[in-house]
Amino acid sequence: MPLYDVLIIGAGPSGLFTAVKAAEKIDCILILEKQPDPGHKLLLTGSSHCNFTNIRPVLEFPRAYGDHGSFLKPALMNFSNLEAIEFFKQNGIEPMVIEENGKVFPKSLKAGDILNTLLALCEKRRVSILFRQKANRARRQPSGLFEVQTISGTYQSRRLVIATGGKSYPGTGSTGDGYSLAQSMGHSLVEPRPGLTPFFIRNFPLADLTGTSFKNLRVTLWRKSKKSKTLSGDLLITRQGLSGPVIHNLARYAVAGDKVTIAFVPFENHETFRNQWMADLDKSGKIKVRTWIRHYPLTLALTRKIMALADVNPDTFVAGLSRKKRLELLEYVSAFPLEIEALGDFNIAMITCGGVALDEINRKTMESRIVKGLYFVGEVMDIDGDSGGYALQAVWSTSALAASAIIRSF
Numbered sequence: 185m186p187l188y189d190v191l192i193i194g195a196g197p198s199g200l201f202t203a204v205k206a207a208e209k210i211d212c213i214l215i216l217e218k219q220p221d222p223g224h225k226l227l228l229t230g231s232s233h234c235n236f237t238n239i240r241p242v243l244e245f246p247r248a249y250g251d252h253g254s255f256l257k258p259a260l261m262n263f264s265n266l267e268a269i270e271f272f273k274q275n276g277i278e279p280m281v282i283e284e285n286g287k288v289f290p291k292s293l294k295a296g297d298i299l300n301t302l303l304a305l306c307e308k309r310r311v312s313i314l315f316r317q318k319a320n321r322a323r324r325q326p327s328g329l330f331e332v333q334t335i336s337g338t339y340q341s342r343r344l345v346i347a348t349g350g351k352s353y354p355g356t357g358s359t360g361d362g363y364s365l366a367q368s369m370g371h372s373l374v375e376p377r378p379g380l381t382p383f384f385i386r387n388f389p390l391a392d393l394t395g396t397s398f399k400n401l402r403v404t405l406w407r408k409s410k411k412s413k414t415l416s417g418d419l420l421i422t423r424q425g426l427s428g429p430v431i432h433n434l435a436r437y438a439v440a441g442d443k444v445t446i447a448f449v450p451f452e453n454h455e456t457f458r459n460q461w462m463a464d465l466d467k468s469g470k471i472k473v474r475t476w477i478r479h480y481p482l483t484l485a486l487t488r489k490i491m492a493l494a495d496v497n498p499d500t501f502v503a504g505l506s507r508k509k510r511l512e513l514l515e516y517v518s519a520f521p522l523e524i525e526a527l528g529d530f531n532i533a534m535i536t537c538g539g540v541a542l543d544e545i546n547r548k549t550m551e552s553r554i555v556k557g558l559y560f561v562g563e564v565m566d567i568d569g570d571s572g573g574y575a576l577q578a579v580w581s582t583s584a585l586a587a588s589a590i591i592r593s594f
């Protein structure tokens with residue numbers, strides 16, 4: 185039976201990057217991948233353009249991972265976004281920053297370039313990759329060596345890295361296998377659930393605006409009439425509901441049945457905005473509603489929709505609008521009310537929330553606190569980031585930290 189220094193399960197970005205970094209000092213590394221090819225999900229990232237990190241200051245990164253930001257801090261400080269950009273630059277990937285939201289892509293806009301870079305480095309550093317090798321079982325023997333079984337072989341190693349990703353987009357190979365492997369070695373799981381998903385809206389009234397996108401809208405989530413979260417960002421109307429970065433990021437906090445309100449116009453304080461709205465109407469009696477409402481930054485299609493929903497004839501003069509109608513229009517413009525019927529499932533979620541419990545992993549090394557020599561990297565852990573390159577930055581940072589801890593452990 186061959187004996188490897190490091191065996192990595194999964195040839196996604198976290199498995200490949202851990203191998204590349206560990207191979208700077210370690211010779212005998214094997215990756216087992218169950219698919220016929222590596223990095224299926226990586227190739228889909230950022231609509232195949234690969235938003236591989238964000239340019240925002242690294243000290244602000246932990247906030248993008250919700251409650252789990254503090255776990256990631258040592259990894260982010262050890263290998264930051266700037267180091268990720270520099271690493272890829274030194275390996276031929278020119279970065280391109282989108283000023284507006286700090287997203288960083290390869291200038292070529294090809295996710296395949298990131299994957300090919302990692303594969304070329306694996307080859308150069310003599311990392312072996314075996315495909316169609318699904319790890320079915322893993323255990324640490326009394327000797328301290330790990331034994332991993334696939335359908336066609338058994339492999340032994342001194343260190344074991346689980347890099348199997350989460351459960352979303354199962355067609356890419358991420359089907360949650362790492363969870364059962366971790367559990368079989370004594371680890372607990374935080375129940376995995378779909379993350380960065382769209383909202384399906386009950387009786388969606390905006391379906392005829394499908395495909396319309398809005399810049400930097402404020403969206404608020406409500407549970408049992410209590411405000412639970414407000415976020416701002418770009419929003420996309422779909423046939424069955426809402427999508428886009430602001431919705432994906434809110435999905436972490438949402439459950440079916442929650443209410444959502446959208447502010448289609450910017451304002452600081454709702455009370456002040458309401459007073460201005462009513463005063464503005466009072467002094468505009470001789471203007472038609474369709475003309476008056478154009479003072480506000482609303483698209484024509486949305487204006488028409490709002491008028492229809494409020495049952496207001498656009499050719500009515502403002503003076504003819506009752507107080508009730510004025511308030512109704514205000515609500516549609518400043519707090520458009522909707523109800524979440526369902527969140528997207530694992531087939532369409534971009535990431536998995538939940539995973540291997542973080543309190544059983546050393547955040548300074550990514551080593552298991554339960555099994556010596558076992559490491560976790562990437563999305564298999566209970567980590568989820570906002571939309572904007574944060575998931576992949578967590579991959580680079582946790583993988584680099586694990587690799588240096590593995591090197592030190594020999």
Ligand SMILES: Cc1cc2nc3c(=O)[nH]c(=O)nc-3n(C[C@H](O)[C@H](O)[C@H](O)COP(=O)(O)OP(=O)(O)OC[C@H]3O[C@@H](n4cnc5c(N)ncnc54)[C@H](O)[C@@H]3O)c2cc1C
Binds near residue numbers: 562564
């Ligand atoms: C459509 C889409 C777009 C995205 N866009 C972005 C983006 O632009 N920016 C960003 O930061 N993030 C993005 N993400 C998230 C990002 O792709 C993931 O966070 C990242 O791929 C996780 O990397 P990973 O290596 O941990 O897991 P994965 O990429 O899931 O890789 C895991 C690998 O392990 C293999 N594997 C699983 N089980 C076994 C087993 N038992 N034996 C052997 N091999 C196994 C799988 O086949 C797979 O190759 C996107 C995700 C999706 C779905």
